[in-house]
Amino acid sequence: MEEIILISYLNDFIFCPISIYFHKLYGAIDKSLYQTVSQVSGINAHKTIDKQIYSDKKNILQGVNVFCSEFNIMGKIDIFNVETGVLTGRKNKIVKIYDGYIFQVYAQYYALTEMGYNVKKIKLYSFKDNKNYNIELPSNDLEMDYKFRKLINDIRNFNLDDFKAQNVEKCRNCIYEPSCDRSLVIC
Ligand code: SF4
Structure with missing residues (x-):
């Protein structure tokens, strides 16, 4: 059966495909042992969402697990306002x-749809400086939509041995880096 891709892996894979392997490996270990300060800070920005306390309004979905069978991906949505149709990535x-x-x-x-x-509108929200950025829907930005689909395919076809x-x-x-045998850093 085709492996499910976690939404959180998409960004990691772009940074470096092997980081997904480490992500899985360290997933069970105390995160404070290997996370950097900026990562911890980013995770704290998500805490209110993960605990589903951003809003108790009935029309707001937050930190809800979603699955999309078209791409076989799953993860949590950040914030979705059912009434206005605005999806916000935080x-x-x-x-x-x-x-x-x-x-x-x-x-x-795609999972919500x-x-x-x-979903009528997508935004990215920057917590520290309280800024919003509008993002085109995939149907209005075919180039990014193509890149998204290619990324999913690249993750599926990735071969660790060839990297x-x-x-x-x-x-x-x-x-x-300290644990990676493909690192280019020479001590
Ligand atoms: S050390 Fe380099 S090759 Fe290894 S996971 Fe990090 S970025 Fe990728």
């Missing part, structure tokens, strides 16, 4: 809108 601080951010909200969009919700790291800067900034 980040700690957005300094640049990375493709991975968009693909994560696309995955949430498959569940019968009418060679290309970017030493990524390795320098990678939390998994």
Whole structure:
């Protein structure tokens, strides 16, 4: 059976495909042992959502598990307002809108749509500076939608044995570097 892809893996895979392997490996270990300060901060921004305390309004879905059979992906949605149809992806601080951010909200969009919700608008919200960024729906940005579908295919077809790291800067900034045998960092 085709393996389910977690929505949280999409951004990781873009950074480095092997990071998904480490993500799975360290998933069961105390996270504080290997997370960087910025990651912990980002996770704290999500805590209110994960605990589903962002809002107790009935028309707001938050931190709800969703699944999309079309792409065989699952994860949690950040915030979806059923009444207005606005889906909001929440980040700690957005300094640049990375493709991975968009693909994560696309995955949430496709799952909600498959569940019968009418998603009319997508936003990214930067918690620290209280800024909103509008994101086109996949149907209005076919190039990004194509890239999203390609990413899902790339994850499915990824072969760990063939992978060679290309970017030493990524390795320098990678939390998994000390454990990674493909790292380009020379001690
Ligand atoms: S150290 Fe480099 S090759 Fe290894 S997971 Fe990190 S970015 Fe990828």
